[in-house]
Amino acid sequence: MKTNTISPPALNENSTAAPFLVIGGNGKTGRRVVDRLKSLGHEVRGASRSSSPSFDWNDDSNWNEVLQGAKALYITYHPDLSVPGASDHIRALLAVAESQAVERIVLLSGRGEEEAELCERLALNSSIPATVVRCGWFNQNFSESFFRDLLMSGILAVPNADVGEGYVDADDIADVVTAALTGVGHAGKIYQLTGPELLTFRDIAKIFVEVTGRELSVVDVSREEFVKGLEAAQLPAGMVQLVDYLFNEVLDGRNASLGDGVQRALGRPPRDFRGFLQKAHLSGVFSSAV
Numbered sequence: 001m002k003t004n005t006i007s008p009p010a011l012n013e014n015s016t017a018a019p020f021l022v023i024g025g026n027g028k029t030g031r032r033v034v035d036r037l038k039s040l041g042h043e044v045r046g047a048s049r050s051s052s053p054s055f056d057w058n059d060d061s062n063w064n065e066v067l068q069g070a071k072a073l074y075i076t077y078h079p080d081l082s083v084p085g086a087s088d089h090i091r092a093l094l095a096v097a098e099s100q101a102v103e104r105i106v107l108l109s110g111r112g113e114e115e116a117e118l119c120e121r122l123a124l125n126s127s128i129p130a131t132v133v134r135c136g137w138f139n140q141n142f143s144e145s146f147f148r149d150l151l152m153s154g155i156l157a158v159p160n161a162d163v164g165e166g167y168v169d170a171d172d173i174a175d176v177v178t179a180a181l182t183g184v185g186h187a188g189k190i191y192q193l194t195g196p197e198l199l200t201f202r203d204i205a206k207i208f209v210e211v212t213g214r215e216l217s218v219v220d221v222s223r224e225e226f227v228k229g230l231e232a233a234q235l236p237a238g239m240v241q242l243v244d245y246l247f248n249e250v251l252d253g254r255n256a257s258l259g260d261g262v263q264r265a266l267g268r269p270p271r272d273f274r275g276f277l278q279k280a281h282l283s284g285v286f287s288s289a290v
Contacts, residue, residue: 040182133191
């Protein structure tokens with residue numbers, strides 16, 4: 001696979017002539033990247049359906065306006081790069097980015113997803129120096145999404161409960177993305193990001209009980225039972241399909257290995273799940289009142 005191997009020069013941390021654009025600036029990693037870039041003194045914009053100008057993956061009529069003036073671009077795709085049609089959207093966005101003379105791209109990708117890997121190739125083979133940040137499951141899925149409700153219910157009823165996954169912290173993702181957007185030596189790289197250990201849902205339940213003192217049991221359910229539970233929780237149909245895919249096809253053991261992307265990009269070990277959970281518990285996120 002052809003990749004961009006020549007790194008662009010480091011962007012001036014105090015420059016307002018090289019603004020940063022975050023597609024999905026309100027998301028788990030997007031808002032963290034926005035905060036980090038601002039703290040470094042950068043001019044940064046977040047693009048989403050609620051921003052002005054707004055950004056919609058299903059309507060490219062104003063993409064030129066959204067990307068105007070952007071020199072570095074962080075791309076997160078909603079809901080996930082694995083969904084059909086994602087590569088068409090990424091291809092179209094890259095074309096706009098090229099026409100707008102964007103100088104650097106970081107793409108958030110998924111582990112073990114064929115459609116996501118197609119999107120990666122599009123980015124790496126574009127004329128713009130690009131970095132791929134490839135991640136699986138986030139620690140913050142358990143504090144900032146419906147997974148929290150599963151923990152709080154006292155029963156973690158999921159398929160593939162004994163499959164190991166290298167859960168990665170969203171703060172580590174944001175640190176790597178920020179480094180790739182602002183530093184040198186990251187173009188053409190694919191960073192596989194995980195935490196420092198493989199954890200099953202049974203492991204997660206054990207840590208949750210130890211940290212919070214709350215009761216939590218794990219029940220390994222069939223795919224059909226799991227989907228019925230998602231529907232009963234009134235998740236949108238598209239989200240049900242995505243979560244079903246992630247649990248029953250991606251969480252099949254294909255990602256039961258650890259990556260070294262955090263170490264390679266930042267020169268330090270990744271955050272661990274227990275530390276994340278302790279911090280989340282202290283914040284009150286697992287309080288019944290939340």
